[in-house]
Structure formats: structure tokens, C-alpha cells
Amino acid sequence: MSAPGVLVLAKTPQPGRVKTRLCPPCTPEQAARVAAAALADTLDTVAATTADARILVVDGDHPAPAGWQRLAQRGGPLGDRIANAFADARPVTDGRGAAAATLLIGMDTPQLTAAHLDTAVGLLDTADGPDAVLGPADDGGWWALGLREPGHAEALRAIPTSTARTGRLTLAALRRRGLRVHLLPRLRDVDTAADAHAVAARCPAGSRFAVAVAVDVDVPSPAAVGR
Structure with missing residues (x-):
């Protein structure tokens, strides 16, 4: 049996449309460069995994890397777009002879490693493994x-996204469906300048995200970090 597929849900890094919570201290152009670097690092990490299918589910015209599938995001609210991404990717994974099992990530955790993803994929690919895996984020998502x-x-369509309760509500919804859920390691995602510097410090050597943060994101003041 082939390994499950990995979906990357992403926005095309255009000024004014991505990482708006970095502004200020960033300009929209700087925030877009940071987002582009985060996406590039994430795609490289997924490429290094054992996943059978790699699919970029994108809002906008950003191209998929060679050897990847590319799907357009559908829907308005984020919960709908995530649910649609799972549904739209299924013919791709089934068509490759793979199990329908699918792992979805975003572009906001560029510090993640291929080991993180291979562990999750391996759990889904194990006959007596969990029905679902969920990676909690520090901000509650x-x-x-x-x-x-x-x-x-x-x-996911009924769950509010981008709140401090999103992760808990997602876990509860999965368990109400009778699913056995395995929790993955907690990671910090990038919303604010403080997040960007904290995540950059955890990125591997050569990270484009870490370089972009060093160049384009001013270090927040202690007062700003505490808010």
C-alpha cells in the first residue's frame, strides 16, 4: 500500500494578502517576502518526506513544484476551504493507488521537519494506527x-477558525465522530513579529524563512512581545 498524501494549503505570497498581522513592523512587501520564504521552506520539507502524493492547494496562481499536483482552493470560510481540499485531493491520492489517508498542513510552520511529517504519515499508514492525527498550535489552533x-x-465546516478554541473544537468534533485521534507535537505558527523571530530561531540551517525574518522583520520591543 502506498503512503498517504500530503496537502499544503497556501496563499500566493502577494503584498497585502499574506501575513498582514506582521504589518507593522513590516511593510506589505516585506510580509510577502517572509510568507514566500515560509512557503518555500515548507514545500522543500514536504518534498523530503516519504509521502506518495504531494499536492499544493493554493489560493492564487502560485505554481506547484515539479512532480507535485496543484489544486485551486474552493470556498469562502477557511473551514470550508480545508474540507474542500480534502475532498478535491481524494481522486489524486486514489488515482495513484494510495490509501485515501491524507495529511494537511499550512505554510505557517516553516520550522517543521520531514521527521514531523513522516511520523504523522506513518501513523495514518499503520493498519492499527489512529483514525486521525492532529498537531496543536501554541495559539490554540x-x-x-x-x-x-x-x-x-x-x-470542519462548523468549526470557527483562527481562534484560541479552534484546536479544542476540532479535537472534540473528531472524537464525536468516533475517531481515535493521535496528538502530534505542539508547534508555534507565525502570525506576529514575535512569532516570526521565535520560529526562525527553531528553523534548520539554511532556512530561507530565517534569513527573510532577519532581513525584513524588526525585533519587537519587550512591551510588544508581552501584549
């Missing part, structure tokens, strides 16, 4: 969701 049966992503 989540950075990864993997489903052995992608149809369960329908539960």
Missing part, C-alpha cells in the same frame, strides 16, 4: 490534520 478517511473533514 492546529498546524496539521491527518485523516485516514478524508470525508471526516466535513466536520
